[in-house]
Amino acid sequence: MSNKRIVSGMRPTGKLHLGHFHGVLSNWLELQKSYECFFFAADWHSLTTEYANTDGIKDSINEMVLDWLAFGIDPEQSVIFEQSKVPQHAELNLILGMITPVSWLERNPTYKEMQENLSTKDLSTFGFLGYPVLMASDIIVYKSAKVPVGQDQVPHLEITREIARRFNYLYGEVFPEPQALLTETPKVLGLDGRKMSKSYNNAIFLSDDAETTRKKVLSMVTDTQRVYKKDPGEPDRCVAFALHSLYVPQEKRDEIVVGCRSAELGCVDCKKILAQCMIDTLAPFRAKREELASKPGVVDEVLTEGSRKAEVVAKETMNEVRAALKV
Structure with missing residues (x-):
C-alpha cells in the first residue's frame, strides 16, 4: 500500500x-x-x-x-x-x-x-x-x-x-x-453574492461560452452603497471584485482599486475587465472540452x-x- x-x-x-x-x-x-x-x-x-x-x-x-x-x-x-x-x-x-x-x-x-x-x-x-x-x-x-x-x-x-x-x-x-x-x-461567490451554487441559479459554469460568461459577469452585484458612477466605491464591499483576485493580474487590480475609490472607473467598465480576463483564462479549457465532447x-x-x-x-x-x- x-x-x-x-x-x-x-x-x-x-x-x-x-x-x-x-x-x-x-x-x-x-x-x-x-x-x-x-x-x-x-x-x-x-x-x-x-x-x-x-x-x-x-x-x-x-x-x-x-x-x-x-x-x-x-x-x-x-x-x-x-x-x-x-x-x-x-x-x-x-x-x-x-x-x-x-x-x-x-x-x-x-x-x-x-x-x-x-x-x-x-x-x-x-x-x-x-x-x-x-x-x-x-x-x-x-x-x-x-x-x-x-x-x-x-x-x-x-x-x-x-x-x-x-x-x-x-x-x-x-x-x-x-x-x-x-x-x-x-x-x-456567485452572481448574487451568495456562495456559488447550481441550486441558487447564480453560477458561472466552466463550460459557458464567452458571451454567456460576459452577460453573467455584467449582471453581478457590485458595491451596493455606490449608487451613482460619480460616487466613490469600495472594492472590499463589491461581490464582483471578489473574483478579480482569481482572474485579473495584480497590476491591473491595483489600477482598478484606485479607479474605483476615486470614482474614475465605473462598475460596468470594471466588470467588463473581469469578464474579458475570465474568458481569456478559461479559453484553453473550453476549447479542450469541445474537442473531447466531439469524441x-x-x-x-x-x-x-x-x-x-x-x-x-x-x-x-x-x-x-x-x-x-x-x-
Whole structure:
C-alpha cells in the first residue's frame, strides 16, 4: 500500500462551475503530480438524496468528467472511475454497516443540517443516515493514507477514522486510519453574492461560452452603497471584485482599486475587465472540452478503464477483509 495514496470523489450534479474548479479541481491537479490518486464519480452517493429522480445521473456523470478531463485530470496519471462500477465499495459498506453504532451517524453534523436544507425531500431513509459508512468504504477500500478536505470537513473524516479503528479492534489490523490533507478552499461567490451554487441559479459554469460568461459577469452585484458612477466605491464591499483576485493580474487590480475609490472607473467598465480576463483564462479549457465532447464515448472509455484499475486494488483489500472476518 502506497503511503502516498489519495482518494477523493465528487457527486455528479452535471456541469461544474467556478466554485468547483477553485474548491476541488485545482487541488486535484496539484495532487496528481505527487500522489497516487483515485478520483471517482460518486453516483451511489447521489442516491442518498436523489433516489426518487435518477434520470439525470448518467448525463451528469458525463458532463462532470468532461470538465475533469478538460481541466487536466489525467487518466494516465490518476485512476478516474465510477463508484458503482466497483462493487467492492458496496460490499465493504455492508460489512462496515454491521459494526457502526447508530449514535455515531446521528451525531454527524451534516445529518440534521441537510435534512433542514432539503426539507422538500424525504430523507428519513437508511441510506441517508448511513452515507458516512459508504464514505468510509470509499476511502478505506483503497487504504488511502490521506484524504484532501477543508477544515470544515475534518469532523466527517473523523467518522471514517473511527469506523476503521473499530474494524481493526474487532478483527485485527487491516485498515490504516486516513489522515486529513488540509487544503485551502477559497470561497467563490456567485452572481448574487451568495456562495456559488447550481441550486441558487447564480453560477458561472466552466463550460459557458464567452458571451454567456460576459452577460453573467455584467449582471453581478457590485458595491451596493455606490449608487451613482460619480460616487466613490469600495472594492472590499463589491461581490464582483471578489473574483478579480482569481482572474485579473495584480497590476491591473491595483489600477482598478484606485479607479474605483476615486470614482474614475465605473462598475460596468470594471466588470467588463473581469469578464474579458475570465474568458481569456478559461479559453484553453473550453476549447479542450469541445474537442473531447466531439469524441463519442470518450468519458465511458476513461471510466471503464479506471474502474477496472480501481477494482484490482479494491479486490485485494476485500480479500484481506474476508480473511480477517474468517468468512
